[in-house]
Amino acid sequence: MFGYYFDLALRSLKRNPALTALMVVAIGFGVAASMITYSVFRAVSGNPIPDKSAQLFTPQIDSWGPQQSFNGDNEPPQALDYTDAMALMRAHAAKRQTLIYPVQLSLLPGGDRSLPIKANGYAVYGDFFPMFEVPFRYGSGWNATQDEGRAALVVLSEEFNRKLFGGANSVGHEITLGGHPYRIVGVTRRWNPVPRFYSLFGGSGFEEPADFYLPFTRALDLQIPTNGNNSCRGNISMNGWDSWLRSNCVWVTPWVELDSAADVARYRNFLEGYSADQQHAGRFNWAPNVRLRDVMRWMAYMHVVPPESRISLMVSLGFFLICLVNTVGLLLAKFMRRAGEIGIRRALGASRREIYMQFLIEAGTVGLAGGLLGLLLTAAGVSGVGLLFRPEIARLAHVDLSLVALTLAVAIAATVIAAFYPTWRAAHVHPAWHLRSN
Amino acid sequence: MQIQPIVAALRHHKAGTVLIALQIALTLAIVCNALFIIHQRVAHLSEPTGVDEANLFVIVNQWADQSSGEQIDAQMQADLATLRRLPGVRDATASNAYPLLGGGWDDLIMMKPDQVQKTTDASVYFGDQHFIDTLGVKLIAGRNFRADEIAPMKPRDSSTPPVVIVTKALADKLYPDGSALGKSFYAMSATPTTIIGIVERLQRSEVDTWSAPFAYQALIWPRRLDGSFGTYYIVHARPGEVAEVMHHAPKALYAQDRMRIIDPKDGVLSFAEIRHRAYDSDRGTAILMGIICAVLLVITGAGIIGLTSFWVGQRRKQIGIRRALGATRRDILRYFQTENLLIAGAGVVLGAILAVGLNLWMMLQLAMDRMPLAYVLVGIIVLLLLGQGAVFAPARRASRVSPVEATRSV
Numbered sequence: 001m002f003g004y005y006f007d008l009a010l011r012s013l014k015r016n017p018a019l020t021a022l023m024v025v026a027i028g029f030g031v032a033a034s035m036i037t038y039s040v041f042r043a044v045s046g047n048p049i050p051d052k053s054a055q056l057f058t059p060q061i062d063s064w065g066p067q068q069s070f071n072g073d074n075e076p077p078q079a080l081d082y083t084d085a086m087a088l089m090r091a092h093a094a095k096r097q098t099l100i101y102p103v104q105l106s107l108l109p110g111g112d113r114s115l116p117i118k119a120n121g122y123a124v125y126g127d128f129f130p131m132f133e134v135p136f137r138y139g140s141g142w143n144a145t146q147d148e149g150r151a152a153l154v155v156l157s158e159e160f161n162r163k164l165f166g167g168a169n170s171v172g173h174e175i176t177l178g179g180h181p182y183r184i185v186g187v188t189r190r191w192n193p194v195p196r197f198y199s200l201f202g203g204s205g206f207e208e209p210a211d212f213y214l215p216f217t218r219a220l221d222l223q224i225p226t227n228g229n230n231s232c233r234g235n236i237s238m239n240g241w242d243s244w245l246r247s248n249c250v251w252v253t254p255w256v257e258l259d260s261a262a263d264v265a266r267y268r269n270f271l272e273g274y275s276a277d278q279q280h281a282g283r284f285n286w287a288p289n290v291r292l293r294d295v296m297r298w299m300a301y302m303h304v305v306p307p308e309s310r311i312s313l314m315v316s317l318g319f320f321l322i323c324l325v326n327t328v329g330l331l332l333a334k335f336m337r338r339a340g341e342i343g344i345r346r347a348l349g350a351s352r353r354e355i356y357m358q359f360l361i362e363a364g365t366v367g368l369a370g371g372l373l374g375l376l377l378t379a380a381g382v383s384g385v386g387l388l389f390r391p392e393i394a395r396l397a398h399v400d401l402s403l404v405a406l407t408l409a410v411a412i413a414a415t416v417i418a419a420f421y422p423t424w425r426a427a428h429v430h431p432a433w434h435l436r437s438n
Numbered sequence: 439m440q441i442q443p444i445v446a447a448l449r450h451h452k453a454g455t456v457l458i459a460l461q462i463a464l465t466l467a468i469v470c471n472a473l474f475i476i477h478q479r480v481a482h483l484s485e486p487t488g489v490d491e492a493n494l495f496v497i498v499n500q501w502a503d504q505s506s507g508e509q510i511d512a513q514m515q516a517d518l519a520t521l522r523r524l525p526g527v528r529d530a531t532a533s534n535a536y537p538l539l540g541g542g543w544d545d546l547i548m549m550k551p552d553q554v555q556k557t558t559d560a561s562v563y564f565g566d567q568h569f570i571d572t573l574g575v576k577l578i579a580g581r582n583f584r585a586d587e588i589a590p591m592k593p594r595d596s597s598t599p600p601v602v603i604v605t606k607a608l609a610d611k612l613y614p615d616g617s618a619l620g621k622s623f624y625a626m627s628a629t630p631t632t633i634i635g636i637v638e639r640l641q642r643s644e645v646d647t648w649s650a651p652f653a654y655q656a657l658i659w660p661r662r663l664d665g666s667f668g669t670y671y672i673v674h675a676r677p678g679e680v681a682e683v684m685h686h687a688p689k690a691l692y693a694q695d696r697m698r699i700i701d702p703k704d705g706v707l708s709f710a711e712i713r714h715r716a717y718d719s720d721r722g723t724a725i726l727m728g729i730i731c732a733v734l735l736v737i738t739g740a741g742i743i744g745l746t747s748f749w750v751g752q753r754r755k756q757i758g759i760r761r762a763l764g765a766t767r768r769d770i771l772r773y774f775q776t777e778n779l780l781i782a783g784a785g786v787v788l789g790a791i792l793a794v795g796l797n798l799w800m801m802l803q804l805a806m807d808r809m810p811l812a813y814v815l816v817g818i819i820v821l822l823l824l825g826q827g828a829v830f831a832p833a834r835r836a837s838r839v840s841p842v843e844a845t846r847s848v
Contacts, residue, residue, distance in 0.1 A: 311800070329741055330741065389722050
């Protein structure tokens, strides 16, 4: 039966090629616009660490006071100053914790490079690797003792290791970054959570993969400045590294791992308590104002999804909706034009159910054709998406099997849904009336 | 032309009528919001920087040996001398930033030393006495820096220079009566700084949404910032020689000293490229909205043609009867045009409401601005014209229906 209806559908569609083409083009463009913008949106709004995003939290402490909030909304600064950051590390109130700041170091000529190059990485604590489930190809991260020992160690990314060592096991080798030697203790596998939730203060979340990770304590000893944001309030008086560390400038991103709701509550209490202590000690002259956001809440708060991505998706969906309304109208016209034919089929004993089948299959065929066109347009659009979005975001968009399946499914489902009303009208054609008028 | 019979006839095509009206309404809502977005983005990306963009380029110079400040300062001075000696170079300067860099340094500006909340936010440029000339900005009051006012400055050093040059936008913000020259302010410091010069216009180093309230508010400190990362060399080439100089300048710097990093891909940027990058998301959004608008109008027009053609086909007999009863071709044409006008009229009324609603929703959700009603008016006119244009072909076909059709049974 399906085959027969499909055949009927093809015949019917061939009878009005212009109308059919119009429907197919409308569905194709509508679904393609939606899929192109969706392919970008899903890349920028996805969960970068799905299995742990609810256990990872970034604490915020108001070290500036209520009159200095970023947007006048009484939110604490988006990063910690050195004093609070070190206090959190010393307190060790979470199962795992790390401080993070981005660094950029030079790599002197060597091997086949005749000129120095730059490398981007992060200063982190040893807990960083197990917390964020960083996979290792060779070696491992470092431990708490090495953090305390301010050891000159480094973990390279797979890409950076390939660039420097051709992908060989480089653990145990020494490299010089920014003029200082480090011993390689590990090489990660490809690991690049997108968006890069753990370093959003001064980062867009969509940078190139990191090259290396080195101990936070060592980076401080070497006075490596942050390559991210540094934000200060009030009258600042400083004359060098140490006075900068003592200042109210915020630049450190902390992360903690908390397994249960009870742990979260306990940690929040700890932050409140710490802020209250600072108030009593006279460092803060305001009530404790702290936040403890998990990964997804933090990304939402930091507006990681670029507004243009959201607007584009909205407008594309609106466009698709209009294409569907258009299709409803055209299908209605097409189906009702065949009222006579329907009347005859009904009079010859076809049930309403069979009329439904016939016309929904016809609509599904249009949807399939629209989906195939949409697929071509989506593939073309995704490859040209660099015209529409920033390069660092455009490169995240790609066509994969799930997008192909989604394109076809959405096109067919939407067209069949759009066909419900015209089909209902067709199925309710009065057989006798049309027979008589003919 | 009587409207009543048209309305009566439309009652027989309720679904089709409602669908066309709905499609026109939704199209209007999207098209005028999209046009508004396009206009805003294009306005944003065509904002002038105030600098001589055609003859400027920037070298992103990073230090390979990130060591002492003194060494970096000496190297910077040697580099600037090298650049200024190059044939085709009018002037060169070093700074921590340049207009449209995207990011950079900004200071909160206070009028009193003990003020808690900022008066405004200023984008910060460090520059020597060549800065103004190199960028090609116009000094409209006061004077340029003297060579003896320029000093090296280490990062994480908060000593405020005693003198500063500000943009007119910043001067007007701090002293709205126009008396800024010679007056002072506090830039996150307990010691004041005096305004010795005012430049006409200099764009901030970033033009993100958050900095829009502070547009064009910038200041220039008479300092060479010895950042351990590196510095931006801004070079002003003689007219027509910018491509040539861009090619030679990095080589000259490497010849001077190799311990630097000038990225082969992004290390030397023409101002056209800088502008292109700074506004890429604005441009992309405008292009996408433009494509969607165009395709949408085509599809809606085609949809109207399709449905009207269907109606014409359905009513051939009635049209024939009307023609037989004395209606002229013109009457038939008018009939379909008026019918479309009625449907489209209902559509644009609903669409205008949807358009404003969509704009309000985007204002809440996406921090958009309020759309001026002119966009809705333009959209209404466009859609009514589109409807009339689309209906013309089927209506003309209808008007050619012969009166003989009245006698046919189908």
